[in-house]
Amino acid sequence: MENPFKFGTIVEAEYFTDKIEEVAYIRHFVESANHLILISPRRFGKSSVVAKALSQSCRKSITVNLQQVTSVADLSAKLLREFFKVHPLERIRHLISHFRIIPTLTTNPITGLMDVSFQPGVDASILLEDVMELIEHAHTQDDRIIIVLDDFQEILDLDSHLDKKLRAIMQKQKHINYILLGSQESMMTDIFEKKKSPFYHFGEMMRLGKLPRGDFHQYLSERLKPRFPDTSGELADRILDYTGCHPYYSQQLAANIWNISVLQPEEEDALSAAVNHIVVSHGLDYERLWMNFKRTNKWILQSLATNRPLQTGEYPTSTLYSSLKRMQKEGYVIYSNRYEIEDPFFKEWILRGIQ
Ligand SMILES: Nc1ncnc2c1ncn2[C@@H]1O[C@H](COP(=O)(O)OP(=O)(O)O)[C@@H](O)[C@H]1O
Ligand SMILES: [Mg+2]
Structure with a gap:
């Protein structure tokens, strides 16, 4: 009998524990004309729950994970490639002819899917605008498409002005709804809750908790x-x-x-x-991680692992707080009602090292 448990990838159907309420809530969004922002620590099931809600809907959707995108041109190519999965080329050929920079399209003989590439060195903003416009024009008020941008917190890493560019493009769209997923708690809230951010109050914000x-x-x-x-x-x-x-x-x-x-x-x-x-x-990976931590961080992690209080006077509160914030941003520490080490096996490794 095959192993009935699965980890590391999006889980569907038989590997999925019913997050009935969350799926229903996201489905409601998927059917509406609104945008959704979904936030949780890493590996809490964001990608899985959205994939599940989309599979129950008959609306078309495109998903791109920004973690796998290397540049704005690459983002444009990936959006277009995903678009071809829901729209056969024959029916939208006339729309592509409006592109200011014509992409190279090839059918991948192994996957049967369309591969998309752009000439290197072209203005990536133009590519993104053209691809987005194509997606918008291929849809109507009654046939809206959903674009899922997973690991959206990567956006500013790709290009420091990408948030502004993307928001300006989105402003004009009427036939696309977005689902933006992200971890790294603080960066996502910065993007959506800071008044100066182009994505300030962009859509409904939902937080995903652990499974009941x-x-x-x-x-x-x-x-x-x-x-x-x-x-x-x-x-x-x-x-x-x-x-x-x-x-x-x-x-x-x-x-x-x-x-x-x-x-x-x-x-x-x-x-x-x-x-x-x-x-x-995982010993080797943990060791490598550990070696690169600063002394303060090591001390904090050991304290969290052993439930030792942090406010012992060993370090000033401001140092503790900024180190914790940084480790939270990097995903080593999570906060639910108190700070915890994210990976229970890393915690175990730390404990073994102390003894
Ligand atoms: N509803 C669920 N039922 C069972 N396991 C789940 C569920 N959601 C997530 N998981 C587990 O968590 C892992 C990470 O899920 P994923 O959707 O990739 O999280 P995220 O996108 O938040 O990082 C999955 O590979 C699976 O092992
Ligand atoms: Mg994910």
Whole structure:
């Protein structure tokens, strides 16, 4: 039997725990003429929940992940390539003829999809304007399209003026709705809540929380049952306690527990063995990370791992606060009602180093 847990990619159908309320809420947006901004820490299930809501809707959509985009020209090419997935070239050829810079289009013989490229060195703003205009013109008031820009917090890294350019283009559009997803909490809120930002109050802001414990427990214990007929419920509880209900790490731990039960059936405590396996196999990465942390950060991480209070007088409050903010921005630390280390296995590695 195949491993019933999945982590690292967008989860669909059988790997998805019902986030019924969130999916319904996003669906409502997908059907409306409004824009949506979805924020959560990394790996909380943003991409998955949006993919799920879109799959339940009959509206056309295009998704581009800004983390995989290398320049504004590349963004334009990727938008156009995604556009060709929902519109065959024959029907929009006349619209392409309006392009000021004509793209090179080739059919990829392996995927059968259209590859798009632009001549290097051309003005990327023109490309983006033309591609956006094409998408707008190919749609109408009654046939609106949704553009999903995932990992939107990368926008200013691509080009420091891209936010202004993009907003100026969007201003004129009537047939496109946007869903903008992002992690790195503070940067996303800067983009949407700072008065000076071009994206100030751009759309409805939604925050995604962790999965409800009850649903996730049921999901895990049902899937663990074939290998742990008597203890699957208890095991599910231990997994969720260990990960604090984090979607990604819970699936990662469950997948490893499943593997242990297949490969080492004599193992009595599959959870501890799985934790050990994950911590050891990531040891090198953790070590590299650790070496690059400043002393203050190391001290803060050790304090968080051991639940030691931060305000001991060792460091001034302002230093602690700015270090925490930075580590939160970089994704090592998350804040729900208190600061925590994001990765429970990294936390375990830190604890092992202290002892
Ligand atoms: N609804 C869900 N049910 C079960 N697992 C989920 C769910 N949403 C996310 N996950 C787990 O979390 C991982 C990260 O999800 P993803 O959608 O990529 O998060 P994000 O886009 O917020 O970084 C997935 O690979 C999966 O293991
Ligand atoms: Mg994502």
